[in-house]
Amino acid sequence: MSAATEPRDAGHSGAGKGSHDPVQQARRRRTFAVISHPDAGKSTLTEALALHARVLSEAGAVHGKAGRRGVVSDWLAMERARGISITSAALQFEYGDCVINLLDTPGHADFSEDTYRVLSAVDSAVMLLDAAKGLEPQTLKLFDVCRHRGIPVITFINKWDRPGREALELCDEVHERIGLRPMPLTWPVGESGHFRGVLDRNTGEFVSFERTAGGATIAPEHRIAAEDAAEEAGADWQRAVEESELLSASGGDMDVPAFSRAGATPVLFGSAVQNFGVGHLLDLLVELAPQPTPREDVAGRTRELDAPFSAFVFKVQTGMDPAHRDRVAFARVCSGTFERGMVATHAATGKPFATKYAQQVFGQQRDTVELAYPGDVVGLVNASALGVGDTLHTGKPAVEFPGIPSFAPEHFAVARTTDPGRSKQFRRGIEQLSQEGVIQVLRSEARGDGAPVLAAVGPMQFDVATHRMETEFRAPLQLERLPYHVVRLVGDQQQRSTLQTRNSEVLDRSDGSALAVFTDDIALRSLIRLHPELDLRHVVADTD
Template structure:
């Protein structure tokens, strides 16, 4: 096929055949986001159980997956009980193809989560019922609102002592700035938790200690004298439920799918992930309500999923998914067309053509070679360092979907070696880890010292451990007074050369050989800005 630009005026009007379009309509791509320890990983596991990907709890990642990911064998992750990378998982459920992205909860890994939100069509937010809305959830929700991503909310751990349920809804509306629509409502909480009443189907699901769910009497008309209810619930529990439902009816709107898809309101569910109570209902509603892949805005035009020609963008890069080979995988969200084995990708940034024969997808952590993939799917392709986060791939059209921002690091240390013979290994390791977009490293102009910059302090420990395990490099840190870096540029070449000559003690190269200025405080930065009017200082870099 020709890659001439003028052909695309016609090409973009061509759509896929109905068989392929029907496959797109059965795609659901969503992320699970939450504050740490809200039950996100447990819910992911329950979804995989429902999708029959795994057959018992505690094995989200099979044993042979250990050679592909750090999550199983990093001591620091086991010790702290956190996820440090987004997991991409695909499975089938009720005839639908589910693409699930389980994101890191810890704020030190927030950049990974923010980028994931560019690649999904819906989000499931998990809130710990015993803690209500927490700070990390607020920050994630701000990003989701900017992108107008539809949100489904699950209040977890209601079999423990929880906040007042109405207060949780008030917190969600006040802190997350989104209207709540309760779909079901709990009966009791903690040790007195009895079950869930479904407001829209008039069913009651009873909670039992052996985690079995018993649904009683369809089309219940709640009444404190109802014989069936009195068989399972105390009179005061029925009266409390009646009172709660009356309040809900008067204060909250009924579910409106259009407003949900616009990101204006969130359907809200209650349950217990650990006891697998209410999880199936959530996945059923994701399948029923979440949007299938439709339209994505590029920087030049809207791209429809049903267009015939392939397009997609890189939202994540992972180094060393197979530590034995130091491989790198670029994760591509397909936007339009379809991937077929051996097809040609046009790499828009580099203007080069790649033939892709070994794209993979992910099922509970295992990589599988694939022959076809459709919009909404996440595919992984191997690369040798020539792909960056934010890159766009097409069949020839010159479009770009996103410019992923990289924010300036907030914490800095000098990283060095005891054994100088490992310097090449260290540089290779830092380069590959920085390609993931989570850390930054810089080499100073004068003495080529290595400065490591991170968003969260926990990253310092992660980097040392990954260097040791994945690259066999033992590195150490020493303190530095650096607290601020800015990427610098200028349209005045002469002024730029003068600035570099006069400030070389405070300059360094980043991984892409772009120049940064570093200093110890904002006062000194402002002073330099006032002295060099032709130099532009940016705290953000576009990939």
């Protein structure tokens, strides 16, 4: 454990606090994701939240800036080298009487599938907006996913310590472009780039912050009564008060039911890198973020929180412990009480699954977990039988939660090993990456098993796959890019021969389905005109 990391009281997911009743324990849980466009500051905010919860004594920095260690949520070598998140990370810690399950997500559009899987496992989301850039393309897409899934969103306008846009302009953009009514709970005192603090719209106080060296420690804050704030902040305070009154007159005050319906978003202003405003966000999550609620299974039946244990796997990760190259399945507990060592049923196969090796995760660091409750994320180690979307449960009747759809890939490449002597490791590594969802693996009758086709939503996934094959499996790859960019699901397998043309071919997926891939939309439309009987369907996740 890092010297900058303190012991975490949440090691047993609240087992030492009060009742072990899953309903009561669920009330203590806040399970949320941090999402945004790349470079908006997700990993920095994640680090700052852990710092304010006092589970870190010092915040790390992206790229390990100023001689500091890296952030706990970006632990892969590629993440630290590039300064971006390329895989989701789970952190659990206690804050007051609450247990926080925080999931940091990749911001880059190439890793949208990983972000989407995480959103299936949370009860709310924190969306970061860059004060200078506002709503960016990936931000818009993620808001749409949250709205489609009914996930309440809290907005944190970040980097207010740097030059940027007007606060009112940013709030108007949120309302006009995505239809969420902004409800600012704090309002900046001082324009972006001249951040003096915030007006707490609930108490009317001026909250000022003190800078710390590089933002590595909690920024002390001072609350100043409204009648003294004008003397302290002058015209900046007066402007903040006037704009706050304008917000109230235009319906910008807090409306809890609207937030719960995912029709409005509380808004906070701050600077994650300076730790300004982060404490307000953490307190808001405890106060307003929804606790776990009963979930529906594939049959539409509601699985109550006090029903026997159930959970679904939303992520599989290897390489967290380089010394052992183990495999961890991240499962979100949906009902009942998880007890380490219990034997659950794997819904997909009906076979028993032993949970002897179960861990609570904090970035790359892990502790054994004995008990977990609805809302918690449990890391099941060496869970080779589990895949993304699988359900575990105990008791009867059996339960299976809806699976997690795959995105339609847009980039394809044939993979071959450059070292024939490592063919076994090559096959094992490709299978592992497929099971984790790092990349989709397709097979071609013409190419054979030695030359699988890797399919990706974005080209950076190829970089991750290549890096991991070289470093984890010692099986270097040679990729031959294919010219395809459009994909459809083949509805009638007897039409395969018709789909094999100069501009298209059929590739097989591990679930038994067949995908027709085309060079472009023109090739697809031309073939349909020649063969209108073709049964081709879209391959999309339920984000529309």
